[in-house]
Amino acid sequence: MQFPILETPPVVASALLSALSYLFAVLTGLMAGGAVFMLVAQKRGAGSIEFRWNDLARRVATWVLNLTLGGVALSGVSLWMVFIFFHPKMAAHLQSIFWGPLLAGWVFLTCGVALLAGYVFYWDRWRDRSGVHFTLGAAAVVCLWLAAAMMVAVKSFTLTSGGWPASASLWRAILNPSLVPAYLLWAAAAMILAGSAGLIYARCQKDNLWREAVIQGVGTVTAVAALAGSVACLAWLVVLSFAGNLEGMGDEIPPIYFGAGVVVIAVELSILLVLTAVRRPESFGNVLCAVAVVSVVTLVAGIQAVQDKSQGPFLIQNYMYRNGILVSEVEELKEKGLWKPVAWMPEKEGAPPNVTLGEYNFRVQCRVCHAGWRKAGLSSGLPAFKFEGDALRYLDQISARHPFFPVFAGSGQEKQAVAIYIEGLLKKSGVSLASRPAETPRPTKKKTIEARESRPSAVPPPVAPQVGESSEDEVKAKAVPEKTLSSPPEEGVESAPEAPDGVSPQAPAPAAEENAKVPEKEEGGASPSSEAQAQKTDANPAGSSTAVGDHSDHSPGAAPSVPKPAAQVPAAPETKSSDADAGGEKQ
Amino acid sequence: MMESSVRLPGAVDIVLALALSLHFLAVCAAVSLPWLAAHLEFWGKEEESRSYWTTASQLGEIAVYNLGVVFLFGVLSYLLASMRAPETLFAVSVLLAPGLGVFLMFLVVYVGLIFLYRRGWKSRQKIVRLHILNAVAAGVMAVFCVAFLVALVLGAVDDSLWPRLWLDPWSIFREADFWFGWGYAIFTVFMTGGVIVMLTGREAFHWDSGSSLSAGARLIRLGAFFSLCAIFLMVVLSGVWVLLKGLGPFRIVLSTDRPELIPLAVVAFVGIVALVEILMSVLKWRGSAPRASLLAAVFLFLAVFGMTSIFSWQPDPKKQEGGRAFVSTKGDTRPGEATR
Numbered sequence: 001m002q003f004p005i006l007e008t009p010p011v012v013a014s015a016l017l018s019a020l021s022y023l024f025a026v027l028t029g030l031m032a033g034g035a036v037f038m039l040v041a042q043k044r045g046a047g048s049i050e051f052r053w054n055d056l057a058r059r060v061a062t063w064v065l066n067l068t069l070g071g072v073a074l075s076g077v078s079l080w081m082v083f084i085f086f087h088p089k090m091a092a093h094l095q096s097i098f099w100g101p102l103l104a105g106w107v108f109l110t111c112g113v114a115l116l117a118g119y120v121f122y123w124d125r126w127r128d129r130s131g132v133h134f135t136l137g138a139a140a141v142v143c144l145w146l147a148a149a150m151m152v153a154v155k156s157f158t159l160t161s162g163g164w165p166a167s168a169s170l171w172r173a174i175l176n177p178s179l180v181p182a183y184l185l186w187a188a189a190a191m192i193l194a195g196s197a198g199l200i201y202a203r204c205q206k207d208n209l210w211r212e213a214v215i216q217g218v219g220t221v222t223a224v225a226a227l228a229g230s231v232a233c234l235a236w237l238v239v240l241s242f243a244g245n246l247e248g249m250g251d252e253i254p255p256i257y258f259g260a261g262v263v264v265i266a267v268e269l270s271i272l273l274v275l276t277a278v279r280r281p282e283s284f285g286n287v288l289c290a291v292a293v294v295s296v297v298t299l300v301a302g303i304q305a306v307q308d309k310s311q312g313p314f315l316i317q318n319y320m321y322r323n324g325i326l327v328s329e330v331e332e333l334k335e336k337g338l339w340k341p342v343a344w345m346p347e348k349e350g351a352p353p354n355v356t357l358g359e360y361n362f363r364v365q366c367r368v369c370h371a372g373w374r375k376a377g378l379s380s381g382l383p384a385f386k387f388e389g390d391a392l393r394y395l396d397q398i399s400a401r402h403p404f405f406p407v408f409a410g411s412g413q414e415k416q417a418v419a420i421y422i423e424g425l426l427k428k429s430g431v432s433l434a435s436r437p438a439e440t441p442r443p444t445k446k447k448t449i450e451a452r453e454s455r456p457s458a459v460p461p462p463v464a465p466q467v468g469e470s471s472e473d474e475v476k477a478k479a480v481p482e483k484t485l486s487s488p489p490e491e492g493v494e495s496a497p498e499a500p501d502g503v504s505p506q507a508p509a510p511a512a513e514e515n516a517k518v519p520e521k522e523e524g525g526a527s528p529s530s531e532a533q534a535q536k537t538d539a540n541p542a543g544s545s546t547a548v549g550d551h552s553d554h555s556p557g558a559a560p561s562v563p564k565p566a567a568q569v570p571a572a573p574e575t576k577s578s579d580a581d582a583g584g585e586k587q
Numbered sequence: 588m589m590e591s592s593v594r595l596p597g598a599v600d601i602v603l604a605l606a607l608s609l610h611f612l613a614v615c616a617a618v619s620l621p622w623l624a625a626h627l628e629f630w631g632k633e634e635e636s637r638s639y640w641t642t643a644s645q646l647g648e649i650a651v652y653n654l655g656v657v658f659l660f661g662v663l664s665y666l667l668a669s670m671r672a673p674e675t676l677f678a679v680s681v682l683l684a685p686g687l688g689v690f691l692m693f694l695v696v697y698v699g700l701i702f703l704y705r706r707g708w709k710s711r712q713k714i715v716r717l718h719i720l721n722a723v724a725a726g727v728m729a730v731f732c733v734a735f736l737v738a739l740v741l742g743a744v745d746d747s748l749w750p751r752l753w754l755d756p757w758s759i760f761r762e763a764d765f766w767f768g769w770g771y772a773i774f775t776v777f778m779t780g781g782v783i784v785m786l787t788g789r790e791a792f793h794w795d796s797g798s799s800l801s802a803g804a805r806l807i808r809l810g811a812f813f814s815l816c817a818i819f820l821m822v823v824l825s826g827v828w829v830l831l832k833g834l835g836p837f838r839i840v841l842s843t844d845r846p847e848l849i850p851l852a853v854v855a856f857v858g859i860v861a862l863v864e865i866l867m868s869v870l871k872w873r874g875s876a877p878r879a880s881l882l883a884a885v886f887l888f889l890a891v892f893g894m895t896s897i898f899s900w901q902p903d904p905k906k907q908e909g910g911r912a913f914v915s916t917k918g919d920t921r922p923g924e925a926t927r
Contacts, residue, residue: 003674004681004753069651070698073658078691080662084677085684092673099670106666110659117652 002342003088003324005363010370013086014308020079022304026193027071029186029300032148033194034064035116035141040221042137046130052210061120061137068113068144089324090158090315097164097173098154105150112143148190149183156182159310160243161317165327177243181236188229189300192269195222196296199277203289212281219277219284222292223270230266233259233303243317245310247404255309262302269295313406321406323368330409337411338364358421361414365406385426387436392419603667604896610660612779612891614736615772617657617697618729619780620650621704623787625722632715638798642787642806647705647722654698668743668899679742682752683735683759690735693728700725730773734760737768744898763831770824775891777817782887784810785869785880792877807876811869814883818863848897855893862886 006013038060045053084091095102119137126133153174157164160178198218205211237259240246246256272292277284313322320326325333338361362370385391395415398405408415423433624646631639669676680687700721707718738759742748751758759765784806790796791803862883869879 003678006681006684066651066702069655069658070702073654074695074698077658077662077694081680081687081691084680085687088673088677088681092669092677095666095670095673102666106659106663113655113659117655 002340002364003092004342005367006085007363007367008086010368016082017079017086018304018308020075020082021307022301024072024075024079025189025300025304027067027075028148028151029190029193030197031064031067031072032141032144032187033190033192034060034067034197035137035144036191037194037198037218037221038064039134039137039141040217042130042134044217046134050210050213056214058120058123061116061123065113065116065120068116087315087324090320093316093320093326094154094158097157097170098150100170101150101153101174105147108143108147108150112140112147115140115143145187148186152183152186153179155307158314158316159245159307160239161319162243165319178236178239181232181239184232185229185236185303188225188232188266189303191225192222192229192266192296193300195219195225196293198222199284199289199292203284203286208282215277215281215284219273219281223273223278226266226270226273229299230263230270233262233266237263237306240306240310245312245317247312252309255306258302258305258309262299262306265295265299265302269299313404321409323365323406325365325406325409330407333409334411337414338409339414356417356421357414358417358419358424361410361418362421365408365410366418383422383426385423385431386434388423388433389419389436390433391422392416395419599667600900601896603664603671604892604899606660606663606667607899608888608892608895609656610664611775611895612888613653613656613660614729614733615776615779616653616783617650618726618733618776619783620646620653621701621722621729622726623780623784624650624704625719625726628715628719628722632719636802638791638802641797642790644708646783646787647701647708650701650725651705654701675746676743679739679746679749679752682749683739683742683756685756686735686738686759690732693731693735697725697728697732700728730776733772733776734765734769737772738765741765741768767824767828771821774817774821774824778814778821778887781810781812781814781817781866782880782884784813785876785883786810789877789880804876807880808870810880811866811883814887815863815866815870818859818866848900851893851896851900853893855890855897858886858888858890858893862890 038057041053041057041060045051045055045057080091115136119133119140122133122136126136153176156178157173157176159182160176162172162176163169164173164176195218199215199222202211202214202218205214237246237256240259241256246254246259269292272288272295276288277292311317311322314320315322315324318327339357383391383394385394392415394401395408395418399407408418410418426433624643627639627643627646630636631643665676704718704721704725707714707721741762741764742752742759745764748759748762788803788806788810791798791800791806796803865879865883865886869876869883
C-alpha cells in the first residue's frame with residue numbers, strides 16, 4: 001500500500017502533532033477528571049447542608065459536557081486528521097488492528113455523551129430521585145473512562161507491541177505490556193489536570209469558608225492522584241525500559257530523563273498540596289496555585305515527551321518503522337524494490353511518473369526525518385560527505401552506525417539511486433565532492449587488504465546520473481580508476497591531492513584512516529561501539545547489514561563503470577529533474 | 588504482512604449508510620440552525636416579539652448540542668469508510684491535506700462562534716446586531732466546511748481526479764462535479780432548515796408552550812415553503828446534471844450486482860415524493876400542521892438515507908470505469924491497481 005506524501009519539514013510535522021497531542025491530552029484529562037469531580041461534588045452535596053456542592057456539581061457537569069462537545073471533539077478530530085496527513089499508513093494499520101476496540105470506543109463515547117447530556121438536562125426533574133440521577137452520572141463517567149481506555153490501549157501498543165507481531169492476536173495488542181501503567185498514569189494525570197482546574201476555580205471564590213472547603217477537597221484528591229501518578233510513571237518507565245524504549249536516539253536527550261522529571265514533579269506536587277491545600281487551605285494563595293498549575297502543565301508535557309521520544313526507529317514497535325515501512329516487508333522490498341505505480345502520480349503515455357527513482361526512495365524512506373535535505377542550499381542539514389561514493393557507503397553502513405535508524409528497504413539499484421540523489425542535493429547546495437582516491441592494500445595486514453579490495457570503489461555507482469549533473473563529474477569518475485592503476489599511492493596514505501579538507505598526500509597513516517571513514521554530520525552522536533561496528537562492517541561489506549548482494553559492480557575487480565543513460569534503467573522513473581522538483585514541492 | 592483494510596460484515600453497510608445520513612443531516616442542521624436563529628432574532632427585534640427571541644435562543648442551544656451529533660457520526664462514518672478502504676480515504680485525505688487543514692480552521696472558528704452565540708444571549712441587549720452577525724458568520728463558516736466535506740467525498744469516489752490533486756490540491760474546487768455536489772448540499776441545507784423551522788413551530792402547539800398558536804402555524808408554513816423551494820431547486824439542478832452527464836449513473840444503479848440498491852432507490856424516491864406531498868398539503872390545507880411537521884422530518888430522513896445508501900453502496904469498483912473504491916466491499920482493492 002502506497003500513500004501520497006505530504007512534504008513538510010519534520011520539525012513542523014512533529015511540532016504540530018505534539019502540540020495537538022498535548023492539547024488533546026489536556027482536554028481529555030480535564031473531561032475525564034472533571035467528570036469524576038462532578039460525582040464527588042454531588043455525593044458530598046447529598047450528605048451536606050452546604051447547597052453549593054450541588055451547584056458546583058451541576059456547573060462541573062455542564063462544563064464537562066461543553067468541553068466534550070467542543071474541545072475534546074474538535075481537538076480529537078484535528079489530531080486524527082493531522083495524524084493521517086503525516087502517517088497514513090500507520091493510521092491504516094492501527095485501524096485494521098484495533099477496528100473492534102475503536103468501534104467499541106466510539107460506542108462508549110457516544111453513550112457517555114448521551115448519558116452526560118441526560119444527567120445535565122434532568123438535573124431539576126430528578127432532584128427528588130438523587131440515587132437514579134447519581135447512577136446516570138456514574139454510568140456516563142464509566143463510559144467516558146472506557147472510551148479513554150481504548151485510546152490509551154492504542155497509544156501504548158505503538159510503544160510496546162509485546163508479543164503481537166508474532167501472534168497477531170487482538171488481545172495481545174490490547175493487553176500490551178505497558179497498558180496498565182500507561183492507563184494508571186493517564187488516569188492520574190486526568191485527575192491532576194481536573195484538580196488543578198478545580199484549584200483555580202476555588203481561588204476565584206470570594207467566600208473564605210467555601211473557598212477553603214473546595215481547596216481542601218480538591219487538593220486532597222489531587223495530592224493522592226499525584227502520588228499515584230508518580231508510582232504509575234515509575235512502573236511505566238520500568239516497562240518501557242524492559243521493552244528497550246528508553247535508550248534515546250543519537251544525541252537527543254534520552255526519554256528516561258523526561259520520565260524522571262515527571263516522577264519528581266508528581267512527588268513535588270503531592271508534597272506541595274499536602275502541606276498547603278490539605279493541611280492549611282487558608283494559606284493556599286495565588287502564588288502556590290500558580291506553582292501547582294505550572295507543575296501540572298509541565299508534568300503532562302513530560303509524559304508527552306516520554307511518549308514522543310521513546311518510539312525509537314519505530315512508529316509501531318517491532319512492526320512498522322518511522323518511515324511507514326513494515327519490518328516484515330523489508331526483505332521483500334530489498335528483492336523487488338520499493339517503487340510501485342500509484343494512482344495519484346500523473347502518467348503520460350509510456351512515460352514514467354515525474355520523479356526520479358532516487359527522489360522517490362528518499363521521499364518514502366528518509367524524508368520523514370530528513371525532509372530539510374530536499375531543499376537545495378541547506379548544506380548545514382546535509383551530511384558532510386567529502387568524496388563521491390561516500391553516500392552509498394554510508395547507506396551500506398547505516399544499520400551499524402545508527403542502530404536506531406530504520407533499515408534501508410529497497411533494491412540495490414534503489415539504494416544507488418538514493419546515494420546519487422543525496423550527492424546531487426549536496427552539489428546543488430554548493431558542496432563539491434572529490435573523487436575518492438584509491439585505497440592501497442597494506443602488506444602487513446592481509447585481512448585489511450582483502451577487505452579493502454572487496455569494498456566498493458570510489459567510482460560512482462553505475463546508475464543513471466540525475467539530469468543536470470555536470471559532465472565534469474563523469475569525466476572525474478572515469479579518470480579515477482586509471483589514475484589508481486597507474487600510480488598507486490603510498491601505503492596507508494590518502495593519495496587525494498584535491499582532498500577538500502587539505503590533507504596532504506604525505507599525511508601520516510592514522511589521519512588517512514580517519515579520512516577513509518565515511519564522514520557524516522551526526523558522527524559525534526554515534527556510540528563508540530557502533531563506531532567500532534561500523535569499521536568492522538566497513539572492512540567486511542559482506543556483513544549482515546550490507547549483504548544486499550547488489551554491489552558487485554563496485555568492486556575494484558569490476559570494469560570501470562560508465563554511467564548508464566536514464567533509459568537503460570528498467571524500473572527507474574527518471575525524467576527531468578525540474579519536473580520532479582515542481583511536483584515534489586507542490587506536495 | 589497483514590492487510591490494512593478490514594473485512595467487516597456486510598451488515599455494516601447499513602450502519603455506515605445510517606451514520607452518513609445522520610452526519611449529513613447534522614451538518615445541514617449545523618448550517619441552518621445559526622442562520623435560522625439569526626433570522627428569528629432579527630424578526631424578533633423588528634416586531635418586538637419575545638417568542639421569536641425565545642425560539643432563537645433555543646435554536647442556538649440546539650446548535651451546540653448538534654455539534655455532538657456532527658462529530659460523533661462524522662467520526663463513525665469516517666472510521667467505517669476508512670476501515671473498508673483505507674487506501675482510498677487516507678490517500679485522498681493526504682492529497683487534500685492543505686484544503687482539509689483550512690477546513691479544520693473553519694471548523695474551529697465555527698465551534699467558537701457557536702459557543703459565543705449561546706453565551707452572547709446574556710449580554711445581547713447592548714449589541715444585538717453583533718449578536719446576529721455572530722450567528723450569520725457561524726453559518727457562513729459551516730457552509731465553507733460543507734464545501735470541504737463535499738471535496739473530500741468527491742475525491743474519494745473519483746480517483747481519476749487524483750493525478751490532478753497530486754499536482755494541485757485546490758483543483759478539485761474547479762471541478763463541475765464539486766459545484767453540483769456543493770449545490771445539492773446547500774439545497775439540502777435549506778430543506779433541512781425548513782423542516783427545523785416546522786419542528787420549531789410545532790413546539791407552539793404544546794400545552795405548556797409560551798408561544799401563540801398562530802405564531803407556531805406561521806413558522807410551520809414558512810418552513811414548508813422553504814423546504815419546497817429547495818426541493819424544486821434540487822430538481823432543476825438534477826435536470827441540468829442529467830443534461831450534462833447523461834443517464835450513466837442511473838444505469839449503474841439499475842444494472843448493479845447489489846440488488847438491495849433498487850429498493851433503496853425506491854425508498855429515496857418515495858421519501859422525496861411524500862415529502863413534497865406533505866409540504867404542499869401544509870401550504871394548501873393548513874391542517875394537522877404539528878403532525879405534518881413530524882412526518883416531514885421522517886420523510887426527509889428516509890429520502891436522505893435512501894440517497895446516501897445508493898451513494899455509499901457503490902457497485903463493485905472493478906466493474907466501473909475509474910475504479911471507484913470508496914466504501915467498497917472489496918477491502919483489498921488498491922486504487923492504483925483499479926485504474927491500471
